[in-house]
Amino acid sequence: MEVKKDNIGISKATIARLPAYLRYLKEKQAKGEKKASSTAIAEEMHLNAVQVRKDLALVSSVAGKPKLGFEITDLIEDINRFLGYDNTTDAVIVGVGGLGKALLGYGGFRNYGLNIVAAFDTAPKLIGKKISSVTVQSADKIQEFVRRQNVKIGIICVPKEFAQSVADELVEGGVRAIWNFAPAHLQLSEKIAVKNEDMAGSLAILSKRLEQILYNEK
Numbered sequence: 001m002e003v004k005k006d007n008i009g010i011s012k013a014t015i016a017r018l019p020a021y022l023r024y025l026k027e028k029q030a031k032g033e034k035k036a037s038s039t040a041i042a043e044e045m046h047l048n049a050v051q052v053r054k055d056l057a058l059v060s061s062v063a064g065k066p067k068l069g070f071e072i073t074d075l076i077e078d079i080n081r082f083l084g085y086d087n088t089t090d091a092v093i094v095g096v097g098g099l100g101k102a103l104l105g106y107g108g109f110r111n112y113g114l115n116i117v118a119a120f121d122t123a124p125k126l127i128g129k130k131i132s133s134v135t136v137q138s139a140d141k142i143q144e145f146v147r148r149q150n151v152k153i154g155i156i157c158v159p160k161e162f163a164q165s166v167a168d169e170l171v172e173g174g175v176r177a178i179w180n181f182a183p184a185h186l187q188l189s190e191k192i193a194v195k196n197e198d199m200a201g202s203l204a205i206l207s208k209r210l211e212q213i214l215y216n217e218k
């Protein structure tokens with residue numbers, strides 16, 4: 001069977017599961033383990049074995065052996081390469097309030113190939129302040145900075161009414177992917193990749209499930 005190494009035919013659900021496989025494999029590697037089978041991965045991660053086998057076959061450069069499974073080191077390398085983590089991408093963050101500060105403070109993004117190189121805000125009290133090793137710059141420098149540094153990812157953490165103008169500014173400077181945390185629908189060209197994050201949506205699903213569980217217990 002031909003192994004697919006590009007994104008064609010790979011579902012968003014598979015891509016979304018890959019970081020979890022990576023975390024699992026790195027934990028096993030840290031414990032000195034050398035091999036992992038899709039059955040064991042499925043069992044320990046509480047996933048469907050067929051799904052795990054299919055996911056790994058899509059990204060792995062070598063076929064896993066039925067019982068022995070995959071070499072952990074090879075599989076980690078394949079997933080890293082597939083997700084582009086072996087090629088760290090610079091990003092800027094716009095809006096350094098509660099959420100922006102939290103994202104800046106999370107060192108783990110580096111392990112996922114994201115390197116936050118600059119932060120911007122309009123609040124005079126924040127400009128010039130160092131937050132998690134990044135100095136906050138004035139928002140009127142966004143375009144010039146991303147163009148000069150060739151930054152391709154922008155993270156939006158501003159109030160929703162400013163999200164569109166910030167997105168336009170980023171795109172004008174050459175940004176091609178936007179990770180948008182503001183609850184705003186951004187109008188952008190199809191050539192710009194946008195991922196909207198919505199914790200309120202996840203919370204709504206959680207509370208609906210809770211309601212159903214409690215209802216069924218009555």
Ligand SMILES: NC(=O)c1ccc[n+]([C@@H]2O[C@H](COP(=O)([O-])OP(=O)(O)OC[C@H]3O[C@@H](n4cnc5c(N)ncnc54)[C@H](O)[C@@H]3O)[C@@H](O)[C@H]2O)c1
Nearest residue numbers: 095097098099121122123139157158159160182197198199
């Ligand atoms: N996706 C989610 O699940 C989720 C969760 C929490 C917050 N949010 C959203 O994230 C955004 C930020 O939330 P927060 O709690 O950090 O808000 P906040 O008010 O604490 O911070 C917003 C920051 O943006 C700055 N800002 C305002 N206009 C700007 C502009 N034009 N350019 C640059 N900076 C600007 C402000 O000075 C402030 O520092 C909001 O839109 C909020 O609704 C989303």
